[in-house]
Amino acid sequence: MKKQLLILFLLIVNMVSYSKIHRSEVLDVSANESLIVGKTSRLNFNMVINVENDSPNLEDYCYFFKENGSEFIKISNLEIKNTKYKKKGNNIYFTDNNERLNSKIELNVSGTLIFNWSKNKNTRSVATYTEEIKIGYVNSEQNPILLTLNLSDLDPITNVKVEVIEDMNLGTVFSGERLSTKNLNSNGSPAKIRIEGENEKKVKITIPENMEIVNSKNENLSVRLSFRENNSSILEKTLNSSTGKLKDTQTVVLDDVLIDGECQSNKNSTGLYEGNFTVRVEYCLDD
Structure with a gap:
């Protein structure tokens, strides 16, 4: 054995x-x-x-x-x-x-x-x-x-993070007048978003050119959207200490990205109009 x-x-x-x-x-x-x-x-x-x-x-x-x-x-x-x-x-x-x-x-x-x-x-x-x-x-x-x-x-x-800080408010006007987040007379204010991503990386931020808002009667109005920085629906930003705030050595926060809206109301437009749109943020590939 x-x-x-x-x-x-x-x-x-x-x-x-x-x-x-x-x-x-x-x-x-x-x-x-x-x-x-x-x-x-x-x-x-x-x-x-x-x-x-x-x-x-x-x-x-x-x-x-x-x-x-x-x-x-x-x-x-x-x-x-x-x-x-x-x-x-x-x-x-x-x-x-x-x-x-x-x-x-x-x-x-x-x-x-x-x-x-x-x-x-x-x-x-x-x-x-x-x-x-x-x-x-x-x-x-x-x-x-x-x-x-x-x-x-x-x-x-690292994955990019997006957060809505303030919703867009097109303000209040008389029927037939123009609503705008840029027009102080309508008391409107732009949407404000926060973006958090990797230091020294470039991001591409995209919004639709137009969106619809609807009242309780299911009546629609078309709103033109644009970034305040370049008056376009596409905005590219490099994340660094010059454009945002350093959260740590690897992460930068942008908290001042503003989105404007403009809309022509109808003479018969009445009531509260609401709507939503999507903000897409992605890293840009290197050239």
Whole structure:
């Protein structure tokens, strides 16, 4: 009995000793849109990666999974664009097209990153977050290829927050007169919104050009909307200490974005008119 236990133990040690982890790092990465912390669920990407092999031989090859990852980050639809290295089926060898062995091979890959933010417990420090994802293996699944993914390479940005500080009030006029938040005679006042976002990022703020307000008789009036700063329905602002207030080193608050409204009332217009519109705020992609 003792002899059998000893043999089993030696076999286990022997199997473990032959497993080897192959490291892969991202040399370059680009994405189709910004990675917004806590919000982006899917992100299409293109990467240049390498895979290392300290002592390759002619039979060593890489096999890559279509999908794999952790609870927080998964890679899906992984595609390998190979023009340099020998290939048989789905296996890519450490031998290039000139029959030379390489201790590292460099590959262009594309795919989709899938984020489950509920599984990430440190969203405030996501810019320094590093994830190791098993993307394939060398020769056998006992020799995994681990891709080191630094989220900082994706230039993550925090989600922008929008809050209405004051509703728009078109004021009070006699029927047939013009309502305007710019006209002091109508006692109107603009809508005021607060925007909170990442320092040194540019945001695009969009409102509809027109909206409708309705009274209790279901009678409509059309209101033209515009930002006071540029008299347009689109406004771009860079978040920094010159345009807003620093909440902390990473966050800037704009609390002076004003939206005006102008409306021509009808001679038969009476009663209280109400309506609403949507303010859309998004980060601008880098040029």
